[in-house]
Amino acid sequence: MSEEVKVGGGAPAWIIKAPLTINWALNNSCNFKCKHCYSRVDGNDELDLESLCAAMAKVADMGVLAVNFGGGEPLLRSDLKEVAACAAQSGLQVSMNSNGYLIDRETAVALKTAGFAKIGISIDSHVSERHDSFRGVPGSHERACAALGHLADAGIRTSISTVICKINHMDVDDLISFARVHGAQQINFHNFKCSGLGMANRDELDLSPQEWRVFYRKALAAKENGAGIDISFDDPIIASLGLKGGAGSIVKGSVCGKLSLNIKSNGDITPCGFIPIVIGNIVRDDLAVIWRESQVLDRLRHKEPTGKCASCSSYDECLGGCSARALAVTGDFNNPDPHCWEE
Amino acid sequence: MAARIMRNPDVLWREEDDARDEAQAALEQGDDVSEVGTSLLFANGQMVVLNLLGTEIWKRCDKKSVAELTAELLAEFDVEEAILREDVSGFLAELAEKGFIAYE
Numbered sequence: 001m002s003e004e005v006k007v008g009g010g011a012p013a014w015i016i017k018a019p020l021t022i023n024w025a026l027n028n029s030c031n032f033k034c035k036h037c038y039s040r041v042d043g044n045d046e047l048d049l050e051s052l053c054a055a056m057a058k059v060a061d062m063g064v065l066a067v068n069f070g071g072g073e074p075l076l077r078s079d080l081k082e083v084a085a086c087a088a089q090s091g092l093q094v095s096m097n098s099n100g101y102l103i104d105r106e107t108a109v110a111l112k113t114a115g116f117a118k119i120g121i122s123i124d125s126h127v128s129e130r131h132d133s134f135r136g137v138p139g140s141h142e143r144a145c146a147a148l149g150h151l152a153d154a155g156i157r158t159s160i161s162t163v164i165c166k167i168n169h170m171d172v173d174d175l176i177s178f179a180r181v182h183g184a185q186q187i188n189f190h191n192f193k194c195s196g197l198g199m200a201n202r203d204e205l206d207l208s209p210q211e212w213r214v215f216y217r218k219a220l221a222a223k224e225n226g227a228g229i230d231i232s233f234d235d236p237i238i239a240s241l242g243l244k245g246g247a248g249s250i251v252k253g254s255v256c257g258k259l260s261l262n263i264k265s266n267g268d269i270t271p272c273g274f275i276p277i278v279i280g281n282i283v284r285d286d287l288a289v290i291w292r293e294s295q296v297l298d299r300l301r302h303k304e305p306t307g308k309c310a311s312c313s314s315y316d317e318c319l320g321g322c323s324a325r326a327l328a329v330t331g332d333f334n335n336p337d338p339h340c341w342e343e
Numbered sequence: 344m345a346a347r348i349m350r351n352p353d354v355l356w357r358e359e360d361d362a363r364d365e366a367q368a369a370l371e372q373g374d375d376v377s378e379v380g381t382s383l384l385f386a387n388g389q390m391v392v393l394n395l396l397g398t399e400i401w402k403r404c405d406k407k408s409v410a411e412l413t414a415e416l417l418a419e420f421d422v423e424e425a426i427l428r429e430d431v432s433g434f435l436a437e438l439a440e441k442g443f444i445a446y447e
């Protein structure tokens with residue numbers, strides 16, 4: 001009655017008609033100074049409300065189901081609620097990632113009214129001092145925690161987004177309990193991408209391949225044991241760990257360009273937020289044509305194993321790991337993911 | 344009261360029109376379309392492709408008990424009750440395992 005579809009890595013069962021979800025940067029401005037940020041280095045061009053609404057209607061018509069706003073800090077756009085309302089009225093499921101600093105009780109209610117179904121709050125440590133120093137703003141941890149409460153009270157589902165790096169990779173269990181205590185429905189462990197400022201701070205922040213392996217073993221074990229909260233990490237390199245919840249159930253390889261796309265604040269379309277290859281512009285171009293015909297997307301959907309991947313027994317599941325990381329570090333997304341611990 | 348099936352609101356799902364139309368046409372010709380995907384569900388990096396019957400179950404299952412769901416499908420589709428029951432329970436178990444549905 002159901003089957004796992006093989007996306008990428010050979011012929012997919014069938015090509016889906018449109019991305020399922022779009023990550024959409026509404027702005028690049030931010031009230032924080034995070035060390036791993038990939039967007040503060042981008043320019044400040046922003047689409048206006050009218051163009052955004054037209055673009056949302058366009059993607060919804062094509063069959064896209066959801067948009068996740070990011071940036072920058074989306075709440076720094078004074079018309080965020082109007083943008084969200086447009087998206088919701090077009091039939092899209094609307095969510096966003098925020099640092100939570102600007103979400104008080106009143107704002108949470110307004111966001112619910114605007115149509116937000118789900119909001120992810122970025123929290124990098126269960127220890128407030130560590131989060132505050134990483135994010136560059138004192139008091140930000142406290143406000144992020146308060147935001148989770150306000151959102152839940154307003155009836156918005158919440159998740160915590162944590163970028164795994166040197167400051168938190170040993171804290172899997174603490175982070176999970178912290179998320180549970182704060183009523184989040186989900187915790188997303190994002191793998192560190194070496195894009196934007198992340199690349200500049202890579203030596204200081206990124207884990208070694210062996211540290212990644214230890215982290216994923218712990219996180220997968222927590223997921224297996226039913227931690228009482230949804231734990232999500234969509235990193236293809238866990239395929240080689242061969243554990244349940246990893247290999248076999250995750251879409252093969254990266255989902256970027258196969259199930260999702262990214263739109264930048266100026267409307268430029270890229271396969272994902274961490275692959276800086278522009279394949280069109282949402283205002284000027286026909287997304288359906290890009291989705292079907294982009295050669296970059298085609299290459300991402302049909303990667304070729306190189307180096308150690310060529311003889312790796314996990315390749316069918318892993319497809320060389322995260323294409324964005326391979327591209328950032330080696331200049332070719334067909335190369336093995338630099339986080340990979342296989343010899 | 345019997346437990347109700349609750350669809351996880353985070354699951355994105357969509358019928359793929361072309362595939363569905365093809366499957367329906369093939370079904371009318373008497374072909375076996377159980378292997379033909381006509382819709383997809385996606386959440387947390389996991390994607391499942393459903394055939395025609397799976398899609399019908401997904402569309403109808405929210406907030407129903409398994410007995411209600413099965414009765415509804417039996418009234419609508421020409422299938423043997425024992426086989427349908429088995430199919431439905433296997434299907435729901437898989438969705439529950441992936442966190443796409445829960446019981447309340």
Ligand code: SF4
Nearest residue numbers: 309312315318320340
């Ligand atoms: S060698 Fe390549 S395919 Fe194998 S686990 Fe590493 S990145 Fe994935």
